[in-house]
Amino acid sequence: MTQSQSESPNILVITPHPDDAEGGAGATIAKWAARGSWIGLVVCTNGDKGTSDRDVRPEDLAMTREEEQLNAAKVLGIQHVSFLRLPDQNLQDNDEFREKLVREIRTHRPEIVFTIDTNRPYIIHRDHRMTGRVALDAVFPYARDHLAYPQHLAEGLEPHKVREVYLWGSDQPDTFIDATDTFDKKVEALFCHRSQMGDPSNEARIARWRQRYEEAGKKIGTPLAESFKRIELSR
Numbered sequence: 001m002t003q004s005q006s007e008s009p010n011i012l013v014i015t016p017h018p019d020d021a022e023g024g025a026g027a028t029i030a031k032w033a034a035r036g037s038w039i040g041l042v043v044c045t046n047g048d049k050g051t052s053d054r055d056v057r058p059e060d061l062a063m064t065r066e067e068e069q070l071n072a073a074k075v076l077g078i079q080h081v082s083f084l085r086l087p088d089q090n091l092q093d094n095d096e097f098r099e100k101l102v103r104e105i106r107t108h109r110p111e112i113v114f115t116i117d118t119n120r121p122y123i124i125h126r127d128h129r130m131t132g133r134v135a136l137d138a139v140f141p142y143a144r145d146h147l148a149y150p151q152h153l154a155e156g157l158e159p160h161k162v163r164e165v166y167l168w169g170s171d172q173p174d175t176f177i178d179a180t181d182t183f184d185k186k187v188e189a190l191f192c193h194r195s196q197m198g199d200p201s202n203e204a205r206i207a208r209w210r211q212r213y214e215e216a217g218k219k220i221g222t223p224l225a226e227s228f229k230r231i232e233l234s235r
Contacts, residue, residue: 008036009163012110013078014101016131017047017088018069019193024168025114026076026186027179027213028226033077034182040080040108042101043069044131049088050196062088064195072192075185080108091130093137099149101138106157113139117167117229132167139165140233165231173227176220179213183224 011032015021021029021041033039047065048058066083073081084100091097105113118124118132139162142148146159166175179186187209191200198205216225 008032009111010109011037011039011112011114012042012105012108013039014042014044014104014113014115014131014135016044016091016116016125016127017050018043018065019047019072019190019196020116020128021114022072022076022186022189022193024116025166025226025228026189027182027224028166028177028228029078029114030076030182030185030189031177031179038080038108039076039078040082040104040110041069041073041078042082042084042104044084044086044091044097045088045127046083046085047088061195065193068193068195072189075189075192089127091127091134093130093134097130097134098138098142101135102142102149103152103157105138105143105162106152106160109160111163112166113162113164114166114168114228117170120169120171128169136165162233164233167229167231168226170227170229173216173229175228175230176216176225177228178217178220178222179224179226180217180222183210183213 013021013025013029029039046062048062051061070081082104086097113135115135116128116132118129143160143162146153187206191197213224213226216227217223219225
């Protein structure tokens with residue numbers, strides 16, 4: 001991978017649901033947090049449909065998942081979590097959603113944005129597709145251009161240019177980040193999402209995760225790695 005200009009860049013992670021960021025980039029988030037990066041997380045939906053338990057009320061599930069997300073954020077070293085609380089399974093590529101993400105970018109002014117790759121073929125969760133697509137549009141050109149959402153200027157939010165984007169879940173990754181020392185943090189954070197991941201003593205599930213990251217690690221000669229599609233934006 002090309003080394004980032006700063007060893008501790010400001011990072012904003014934009015994720016569709018609670019638990020997606022941990023699965024896609026948890027070890028890398030923990031690594032950069034340990035280096036001193038400020039890391040913020042934007043959770044786009046309330047996750048109130050993510051269950052097979054017919055006895056759970058959607059509003060109760062949403063509250064549970066927020067609590068789980070806050071616990072996972074502490075494990076990884078994330079300093080700030082924004083909950084947009086948009087409806088699960090109903091994200092739209094529209095002005096309302098885009099403005100919210102532009103606001104987050106202009107507020108926190110990250111050098112790097114992490115989000116999900118939208119280009120996987122055929123089957124992909126609609127919320128994942130919408131999050132990745134709208135997040136990339138928010139990064140460029142909307143957050144950059146002062147005439148996009150000019151009401152932000154009146155609130156003191158200046159335009160901002162993101163330097164790099166890292167996309168997890170890519171079918172064509174080109175950047176591999178050593179996850180060996182922070183894989184355990186990733187696993188711990190994932191199991192904070194008990195409503196989604198179940199029993200943290202599920203060794204078979206952990207072994208499957210480890211095997212996946214071992215394959216990525218071979219690309220850079222490390223035991224474990226997370227993989228991304230990296231986009232560098234012109235300044």
